[in-house]
Amino acid sequence: MSRLIVVSNRVAPTQEGRPAAGGLAIGVLDALKETGGVWFGWSGEIAAEPSSPVIEKQGNVTYATVGLTKRDYDQYYRGFSNATLWPTFHYRNDLSRYDRQEYAGYLRVNASLAQQLKELVRPDDIIWVHDYHLLPFARCLRDLGVKNPIGFFLHIPFPVPEVMRTVPPHEELVKCMCSYDVVGFQTDADRQSFVDYIERGNHGTSSDENMVHAYGRFLKVAAYPIGIYPDAIAKASEQFSDRKQVRSLRDAMRGRKLIMSVDRLDYSKGLVERFQAFERLLLNAPGWHGRVSLVQIAPPTRSDVQTYQRIRQNLEGEAGRINGRFAQLDWTPIQYLNRKYERNLLMALFRQSQVGYVTPLRDGMNLVAKEYVASQDPADPGVLVLSQFAGAAEQLPGALVVNPFDLSQMAEALERALSMPLAERQARHADMMAPLRENNLSVWRDTFLADLRHVATASSVTEKAVKRADVTA
Numbered sequence: 497m498s499r500l501i502v503v504s505n506r507v508a509p510t511q512e513g514r515p516a517a518g519g520l521a522i523g524v525l526d527a528l529k530e531t532g533g534v535w536f537g538w539s540g541e542i543a544a545e546p547s548s549p550v551i552e553k554q555g556n557v558t559y560a561t562v563g564l565t566k567r568d569y570d571q572y573y574r575g576f577s578n579a580t581l582w583p584t585f586h587y588r589n590d591l592s593r594y595d596r597q598e599y600a601g602y603l604r605v606n607a608s609l610a611q612q613l614k615e616l617v618r619p620d621d622i623i624w625v626h627d628y629h630l631l632p633f634a635r636c637l638r639d640l641g642v643k644n645p646i647g648f649f650l651h652i653p654f655p656v657p658e659v660m661r662t663v664p665p666h667e668e669l670v671k672c673m674c675s676y677d678v679v680g681f682q683t684d685a686d687r688q689s690f691v692d693y694i695e696r697g698n699h700g701t702s703s704d705e706n707m708v709h710a711y712g713r714f715l716k717v718a719a720y721p722i723g724i725y726p727d728a729i730a731k732a733s734e735q736f737s738d739r740k741q742v743r744s745l746r747d748a749m750r751g752r753k754l755i756m757s758v759d760r761l762d763y764s765k766g767l768v769e770r771f772q773a774f775e776r777l778l779l780n781a782p783g784w785h786g787r788v789s790l791v792q793i794a795p796p797t798r799s800d801v802q803t804y805q806r807i808r809q810n811l812e813g814e815a816g817r818i819n820g821r822f823a824q825l826d827w828t829p830i831q832y833l834n835r836k837y838e839r840n841l842l843m844a845l846f847r848q849s850q851v852g853y854v855t856p857l858r859d860g861m862n863l864v865a866k867e868y869v870a871s872q873d874p875a876d877p878g879v880l881v882l883s884q885f886a887g888a889a890e891q892l893p894g895a896l897v898v899n900p901f902d903l904s905q906m907a908e909a910l911e912r913a914l915s916m917p918l919a920e921r922q923a924r925h926a927d928m929m930a931p932l933r934e935n936n937l938s939v940w941r942d943t944f945l946a947d948l949r950h951v952a953t954a955s956s957v958t959e960k961a962v963k964r965a966d967v968t969a
């Protein structure tokens with residue numbers, strides 16, 4: 497069986513052979529263990545100068561990690577990836593900036609990572625590249641003569657063409673993406689945006705079978721919504737419900753209802769709007785004073801990018817203001833916790849809450865929404881209030897779907913969720929567990945890899961046929 501090579505900006509750190517949790521890490525590591533293979537990417541370390549990959553083998557999985565120089569980190573990671581692509585792809589052009597040097601650094605790091613990976617690639621390997629840091633990676637490998645099948649999965653949204661065109665090198669980036677054999681998106685809307693860019697700009701055509709012909713290449717372009725393992729999460733959330741932290745949360749609630757939110761601290765997650773909608777609930781429905789609290793867990797990320805420092809200050813300000821306005825001696829309306837929690841503990845905390853409040857302004861998928869549903873006790877489940885702009889909204893029919901820009905609508909949804917009768921909560925929960933099981937994380941991975949193998953075989957057959965025709969002509 498051919499080996500799988502996974503490439504992602506960051507290789508999840510290995511602790512006793514287990515990487516940090518998260519969709520990419522869990523799904524990918526399972527696949528690697530099945531076929532054996534390599535996980536290649538940045539170690540998370542800043543190195544004085546570029547050096548060859550550090551190789552660490554665990555079972556049949558080889559971790560190959562490289563350091564980045566400070567200049568590479570600033571231009572490729574902090575700069576073009578996180579200050580240009582991330583905001584624009586989340587429709588925040590107002591926060592996006594473009595710097596030619598940073599873009600040059602982005603291309604340079606992609607090329608140098610490709611050069612380093614090339615040394616590890618065997619002829620029958622298949623290569624699966626992840627996320628916006630690596631849009632040009634296949635182009636760089638092709639330039640080095642690598643002929644293996646290469647697939648790409650974008651974890652974040654792909655914007656509509658008008659927004660994509662605000663990134664100055666937009667056409668070069670899309671052209672680079674067409675060097676992959678399969679390009680996967682979270683939702684059909686993202687897939688459609690990519691196809692629209694190609695077709696409306698007269699760069700190529702698409703067929704009903706999700707094939708795109710552009711810039712002289714044929715590639716498959718499809719939606720592969722990332723999933724979770726809902727039954728494993730259900731089990732963990734039940735088992736961890738007896739932990740000390742979970743018990744003390746239960747005690748502290750003393751019969752109050754709990755609304756729970758968990759996100760990385762990021763402006764795409766709509767945290768300020770979420771706090772303000774909760775404030776509106778307290779204004780509109782004073783009966784809830786002292787009877788409901790919002791717990792927001794949001795550990796800081798990318799804190800050396802300036803916009804992330806601002807969101808943190810903003811959010812702390814809002815939580816303080818709202819608490820100052822409504823708090824009572826024995827009741828704090830918003831508890832805002834700036835830290836990471838062990839994953840299973842988090843699932844058990846979800847199980848204690850009556851409402852999962854997940855309202856990003858834009859999100860590729862949002863795994864927290866799925867995890868919240870899976871963590872619930874089917875006999876007495878909580879209700880999910882979910883943004884229509886999370887990819888997960890397409891897949892969770894039992895959620896109360898809201899527009900995160902409409903604070904009144906969010907406040908009404910919270911009130912409805914807090915008062916929902918048991919039978920309706922149970923029905924909505926069952927409606928969501930079925931699709932979560934059907935489209936679990938293995939389905940995401942296996943469908944993508946099956947398509948990659950299939951497209952690669954089909955194109956190598958076509959290539960051979962073309963070569964034969966050339967010889968006989």
Ligand code: ADQ
Pocket residue numbers: 517518519520651652722758759760793794795835836837838839842859860861862863864865867
């Ligand atoms: P993220 O933007 O990171 O992922 P999300 O999908 O919600 O967003 O995944 C976050 C993960 O981190 C979840 O598994 C969650 O449980 C965990 N997590 C969050 N806060 C935590 C905390 N305080 N402590 C411990 N764990 C915490 C990107 C895209 C998403 C897409 C995923 C996967 O932005 O849209 O769903 O990739 O493709």
